[in-house]
Amino acid sequence: MSVSRGPLREALRDLEAIGLVVSQPYRETVVADVQVDEVVGLLIPIRLQLELFVLKQHNNQLDEELFNDLEQIVADMKQAAEEQNLFALVEADIRFHERIIALDKTSYAQQIWLSIVNRLRLHFIKNTGIFPDLHKVPKEHQELIKALRSYNEAAVAEIWGSHIRDEDCLLCFNQS
Structure with missing residues (x-):
């Protein structure tokens, strides 16, 4: 070559x-490689804290432009799920959460996100086995949008925490 x-x-x-x-x-x-303890003990807590912090600090920026962007990303997820395209689904999932992080214009939130996003991407792609239902991902993200539209801090924290813990831990590691 x-x-x-x-x-x-x-x-x-x-x-x-x-x-x-x-x-x-x-x-x-x-x-x-990304080990279970790294994902569970480090990446998930950082990711969850970061996203909830940004949402709390910038809940006044939850406008139609944001919701339109998120809806388009969910449409991309649905298409990827239909096509059984895990790579496209992972990228759309990451774009969804990056759009939330982008609400914070400071470089700190962006730097923290950039320091973990490639490990998250690697985790999703490498540790996701035969995912039983790719359609679950866009459905969950639609629920996140619904929670954001009627912003209630406690409710958003609960659904966001459940989504991230479930998505990152329980579904993605091969049981073999």
């Missing part, structure tokens, strides 16, 4: 920097 080693090494370093590959000196570079 006549690809120089320099750009290849640089690309692998970039992938390692965002947590998608693991390199061992003078050995191989392999696709990273």
